[in-house]
Amino acid sequence: xxxxxxxxxxxxxxxxxxxxxxxxxxxxxxxxxxxxxxxxxxxxxxxxxxxxxxxxxxxxxxxxxxxxxxxxxxxxxxxxxxxxxxxxxxxxxxxxxxxxxxxxxxxxxxxxxxxxxxxxxxxxxxxxxxxxxxxxxxxxxxxxxxxxxxxxxxxxxxxxxxxxxxxxxxxxxxxxxxxxxxxxxxxxxxxxxxx
Numbered sequence: 001x002x003x004x005x006x007x008x009x010x011x012x013x014x015x016x017x018x019x020x021x022x023x024x025x026x027x028x029x030x031x032x033x034x035x036x037x038x039x040x041x042x043x044x045x046x047x048x049x050x051x052x053x054x055x056x057x058x059x060x061x062x063x064x065x066x067x068x069x070x071x072x073x074x075x076x077x078x079x080x081x082x083x084x085x086x087x088x089x090x091x092x093x094x095x096x097x098x099x100x101x102x103x104x105x106x107x108x109x110x111x112x113x114x115x116x117x118x119x120x121x122x123x124x125x126x127x128x129x130x131x132x133x134x135x136x137x138x139x140x141x142x143x144x145x146x147x148x149x150x151x152x153x154x155x156x157x158x159x160x161x162x163x164x165x166x167x168x169x170x171x172x173x174x175x176x177x178x179x180x181x182x183x184x185x186x187x188x189x190x191x192x193x194x195x
Contacts, residue, residue, distance in 0.1 A: 004034045008042055020049060037067035041076065048080050053087065056080045064099075071108035074099045079116050085123060096120045104133075111137040115146035118154060127157035145175050152184060161192050 007030045015023035027043050044059030060077035067073060081096035097120040103113055114137030122130035131154035137147030148171045155164035165188050171181040 004030060004036055004039060007034070008038060011042060011046075015046065015049075020046060024050075037063045037070065037073060040066065041070075041073050044080065045076060048076070048083065053080060053084050057084065057092075069106055071103045071106035071113075074103035074106060075108045075110075075113045075116070078103060078120065079112070082116055082119060082123075085120075093120065093123050097124050109140060111141040111144040111147050113137075114140065115144065115150050118147065118150035122150065122154055122157060127154050130154035131158065143174050145171055145178065148174070149178075149181060149184075152181070156184065156188060156191075161188055164188050165192070 007026060011023040011026040014020075014026060024043070024046050027039065027046070030039060040059045040063035044056045044063060047053070047056035047059055057077065057080050060073060060080055063070075063073040064077055078096045078099035081092045081099065084092045085096060097117075100113065100117040100120050104117060114133045118130045118133035118137065121127075121133055130150060134147050134151035134154055137144055138151060141147070148167055152164050152167040152171065155161070155167060165185065168181050168185040168188065171178055172185070175181070
């Protein structure tokens, strides 16, 4: 019988080859007694990629329960909950925010974590907190489009339209034609009376 590390490696190999169903199949063959936090994390990540958000949240919650100190597990749980929020499930917003705040406390440092935290704070009505999180993401990677976009959204919510417009222009230099930035730029110009 293969060790859990070998199972995870084989699943990762299949996933990287574009065989998501095969990767899930490899994971699902692992006995219950071998299903570590890393197994649940991998299963949750694959469910997110497959668009199965309820399944993803359940698996990522198990990963967090088994190994609560791993920031990446909490970060991805928060991100999966945000996807449900974006899909219209307002009941998960606070849980997403709590998981992302904990991920940062446990040492998560990737800009995606801060972009997600920024979005969650903005959804909770905390534009200043959203701006602070987006700024950390931008400091970690000054070309990180999601952090920049959430920075612009926070600035817009704070009615700081000139820096919002500047941030949107930066995004469009990095990602010309990025539809959300194009739309937000037009909205900001309209609000400024310059459209």
